[in-house]
Amino acid sequence: MTLAVDGVTKRYGGIIALEDVSLTVGAGEVVGLIGPNGAGKTTLFDIVSGVQAPSAGTVRLDGRAITTTSPERRARAGIRRTFQRVQLYGHLSVEDNILTATEWRGGGGGLLADLVGAPTRARRERERRARVASVMEAVGIADLAPLPAGSLPIGQARLVELARAVVDEPRVLLLDEPASGLADHEAERFAAQVARLRASDVAVVLVEHDVGFVMGQCDRVVVLDLGRVLAEGSPTEIQQHPAVRAAYLG
Ligand SMILES: Nc1ncnc2c1ncn2[C@@H]1O[C@H](COP(=O)(O)OP(=O)(O)OP(=O)(O)O)[C@@H](O)[C@H]1O
Ligand SMILES: [Mg+2]
Structure with a gap:
């Protein structure tokens, strides 16, 4: 899918x-989005994911305007994100945090199917758990599955958030400072996931x-x-750009 942001302005007072x-x-x-603190990077993610409305401009997914579409519907259309300040359910296990990201699809059959324990529902639940297990494996957090997410250091929590964002096959993925607080081996895993995506x-x-991380990962x-x-x-080109060097790269 193609994401297009067109003439977006956002004013806060x-x-x-x-x-x-x-x-x-x-x-x-x-695509890497860099810039000094307060440049508007997170605000742009808020507008693309739908948690903030732009003051002017349009957000399009494959040419279709989604500027007034709810965040939930955008997520269902495949727009997922991670947060600069990690947002996990601290009291839930790592595995359950990732499972909740697949829950909107439902188990099929609704409440009645739950009550009678319909086989399709049980099968879908198994499929969901298998998918969560394979994503945890891919991201390198399989051994953290039973731990409460709130107990994790920041690097591991960011990997759990990444797993949440990719478990359900995103089409557009917004990553807000994913390498911040990551140890080198965690950043490598993250980079491998970006390559896979x-x-x-x-x-x-x-x-x-982290300019090195951006330059290494981005087209x-x-x-x-x-x-x-x-x-x-x-x-x-960006590394050689005079205005960029002056404003940002020093
Ligand atoms: N909800 C809000 N209400 C008022 N002002 C806001 C709000 N969110 C962001 N801003 C302001 O908008 C500007 C852009 O902020 P934003 O968080 O998008 O920057 P950023 O590029 O993500 O910075 P950082 O690198 O520090 O994360 C800043 O001046 C910020 O104070
Ligand atoms: Mg930000």
Whole structure:
């Protein structure tokens, strides 16, 4: 799927968090979104995922405007995200945190099927658990399955959040500072997952302050500064861009 952000502006009272931002991400493309603190990166994710409405502009998925579509329906259409401040159910196990991300599909048959223990429901439940197990394996957190998510250090919690975001085959994935707080071996696992998502035609937007991580993972980089697109290009072009060096890379 192709995600397109077209002329998006977001004002919070007198603050202009985003100003006329346009951005397209195609299937199988990994786009890095970098910029200083307060540049508007998370705000853009909030607008694409639907938790904030833009003051102006349009968000499109495969050409269809979704600007007024609810966050739930956008998630069902395949737009998933992770959060800069990890959002997990602290008292639930790692496995159950990931299972809840598949629950909207339901078990089939509703309450009655639950009561009579219909075989289709039991089968779907098994399939869901098997899928969760394979994602935990792929992300490298299988041994954490029974632990309460609230007990995990930040690096592991970010991997659980990644598993939640990818368990149900996203088409568009927004990652907000996924490498922040990760140990090197965790960042490598994360990078491997990004590569796998690219190969399965997911459109990925990666917000990250770790410039090395961004340059290594991304096909294209967009630089935001004070809510505006300052530059856009290949990782090499961005690293050589004078305005970017001045504003961001130092
Ligand atoms: N809910 C809100 N209410 C008011 N102002 C907000 C809100 N969310 C963001 N802002 C403001 O909008 C601007 C952009 O913030 P945003 O969080 O999108 O930046 P960011 O690029 O993600 O920064 P960081 O790198 O620190 O995460 C900032 O000035 C911020 O204070
Ligand atoms: Mg942010």
